[in-house]
Amino acid sequence: DAGITQSPRHKVTETGTPVTLRCHQTENHRYMYWYRQDPGHGLRLIHYSYGVKDTDKGEVSDGYSVSRSKTEDFLLTLESATSSQTSVYFCAISESRGKEKLFFGSGTQLSVL
């Protein structure tokens, strides 16, 4: 299995608080992604990174920011959490562009009350 660790695994927070989710990889892959999974929507891309300090928005990026200061770490921040951001968040990595064989982390269940 690809070395991807997401932390925390579960988190409960209150509306309006900041939240940071961490994705750590040991594969030295260039590309990293954050997806959210919601019933009826499958997985939707939030942000992705194609290198250190190089990031871009996905289809559901509003309310989220990301940072990648090292190859191995990709952080997802909810500046002010809302109930609509209650979801399961997945980090994924891939080695090459275009072929996109993604390896996924185990997910973070986030509940915003």
Place this chain on the structure above:
Amino acid sequence: AQTVTQSQPEMSVQEAETVTLSCTYDTSENNYYLFWYKQPPSRQMILVIRQEAYKQQNATENRFSVNFQKAAKSFSLKISDSQLGDTAMYFCAFIASSNTGKLIFGQGTTLQVKP
């Protein structure tokens, strides 16, 4: 816009039988890749099979095979000799070769294999 549609929210099959999960997609791209991912109750996303659009031959991986119809933009997954461990949610996914990172998923099909 590129979209992926899985029209079967839930399916069930008896153990040892064959089941087919449907997926259609919409794109104007000519070069792309299609995937089926499996998500068991553990929540882990597992790549089942991958198809390159420029290859006419359908991909196979042991008991899993696809029926790729490029003109119809259809990409169905066939599971032969179904096993209890195949119980999971299955996602069809698409990516155009020109779109880094933008893997587009269908809504998912929950498959239950019954003993």
